[in-house]
Amino acid sequence: MSAGPDENGRERIVQASKPADDAEIVAGEQTLEERAQSVASQTDGFEEVQARDLRPRRFQDYVGQRAVVDSISIAVMASKKRGDTLDHALFHGPPGLGKTTIAHIIARELDSLLVHTSGPALERPADVVGLLSNLKKGDVLFIDEIHRLSHAVEEYLYSAMEDFRVDFMTGSGAFAKSINLPLQPFTLIGSTTRAGMLSAPLRERFGLAYHLDFYSTEELAQVVTRSAGILEVDIDSDGAHEIARRSRGTPRISNRLLRRVRDFAEVRNAGTINSKVAAEAMEIEGVDALGLDRLDRLYLTTLSKNYQGGPAGIHALAATINEDQQTLEDVVEPFLLKIGFIIRTPQGRRTTPEGFEHIDLPPRLDGPAGQGTLL
Numbered sequence: 001m002s003a004g005p006d007e008n009g010r011e012r013i014v015q016a017s018k019p020a021d022d023a024e025i026v027a028g029e030q031t032l033e034e035r036a037q038s039v040a041s042q043t044d045g046f047e048e049v050q051a052r053d054l055r056p057r058r059f060q061d062y063v064g065q066r067a068v069v070d071s072i073s074i075a076v077m078a079s080k081k082r083g084d085t086l087d088h089a090l091f092h093g094p095p096g097l098g099k100t101t102i103a104h105i106i107a108r109e110l111d112s113l114l115v116h117t118s119g120p121a122l123e124r125p126a127d128v129v130g131l132l133s134n135l136k137k138g139d140v141l142f143i144d145e146i147h148r149l150s151h152a153v154e155e156y157l158y159s160a161m162e163d164f165r166v167d168f169m170t171g172s173g174a175f176a177k178s179i180n181l182p183l184q185p186f187t188l189i190g191s192t193t194r195a196g197m198l199s200a201p202l203r204e205r206f207g208l209a210y211h212l213d214f215y216s217t218e219e220l221a222q223v224v225t226r227s228a229g230i231l232e233v234d235i236d237s238d239g240a241h242e243i244a245r246r247s248r249g250t251p252r253i254s255n256r257l258l259r260r261v262r263d264f265a266e267v268r269n270a271g272t273i274n275s276k277v278a279a280e281a282m283e284i285e286g287v288d289a290l291g292l293d294r295l296d297r298l299y300l301t302t303l304s305k306n307y308q309g310g311p312a313g314i315h316a317l318a319a320t321i322n323e324d325q326q327t328l329e330d331v332v333e334p335f336l337l338k339i340g341f342i343i344r345t346p347q348g349r350r351t352t353p354e355g356f357e358h359i360d361l362p363p364r365l366d367g368p369a370g371q372g373t374l375l
């Protein structure tokens with residue numbers, strides 16, 4: 001089976017929110033495009049996804065994460081050469097760092113169909129059995145937020161991943177029957193912001209596991225420049241670096257800020273986006289010079305003022321800010337930890353002297369270790 005380039009701009013992706021229980025296996029030799037359409041038309045909740053404009057489509061367009069890209073691209077090339085399916089792969093790291101993007105690139109490099117679903121969408125074992133039985137040899141099943149799979153669903157994945165088969169029961173009472181369903185060899189790609197929440201049996205079944213880290217300013221400036229080219233936005237190098245510096249180490253934020261800055265430049269008739277225009281636009285968006293947004297600053301101010309710099313527990317902070325705890329843990333805290341504005345101690349979160357300084361508060365004398373003692 002071969003797949004030509006995407007002349008029509010569609011990706012060979014099937015979005016599976018919930019497959020129908022009786023989804024038929026697609027027969028015959030079809031192109032990936034035909035298969036995507038065929039699977040989409042046979043199943044509930046499947047839809048084809050238009051290509052995401054700014055998503056890099058090949059490894060060479062994927063900025064940064066060199067060690068990860070080098071390793072996974074070798075694994076992809078080796079499996080292609082052997083005619084094997086790629087080992088199951090897990091990507092973990094904060095949101096917006098390119099986990100979904102790399103999964104799509106892998107499927108594309110393998111010339112495979114990517115079936116995209118997420119942990120919360122696979123509610124019942126029947127959902128996952130339907131999905132798995134629909135896969136053809138070499139397909140890539142991408143499960144976003146894999147840490148949110150229910151335990152019952154997860155158990156079906158163990159034998160599916162290890163032996164390419166699922167055992168399930170049909171009927172009930174005297175009519176109950178156990179069915180052992182062989183599956184086509186496939187590759188599971190999992191993505192999670194919380195590797196620690198994955199059960200050990202699931203984690204162990206991934207032959208490849210990678211952590212994606214925050215991007216450097218230089219890398220994000222490359223992302224901005226690349227996206228500006230695609231969006232036909234006129235931006236100079238200083239403008240791209242200004243956006244990059246304020247992107248919290250995250251390409252998704254770079255792209256979002258670029259769009260906001262573009263709007264601002266269009267309305268102000270600013271022509272080329274330089275660092276001044278970019279900075280002005282982002283101040284209006286509430287993004288400060290280090291890239292902290294309103295929620296980051298609210299978190300920092302609450303911890304530093306209401307809790308005098310901590311230690312404070314995440315439950316208490318979430319309740320005070322009136323924000324979802326998971327958002328704070330997945331989105332806000334990783335970056336504040338990364339830039340050293342907070343630390344996590346067994347007693348709770350604490351503001352560091354740098355954190356206090358950023359919001360113009362005097363550091364606490366009995367602050368985090370090594371920062372002086374209360375007289």
Ligand code: ADP
Nearest residue numbers: 054055062063095096097098099100101251252
């Ligand atoms: P995640 O799945 O980790 O939340 P995504 O893969 O959805 O993140 O990435 C968010 C957006 O950021 C993508 O649409 C893409 O445009 C951009 N992006 C992510 N990683 C990169 C990268 N390495 N190079 C260029 N753009 C990237």
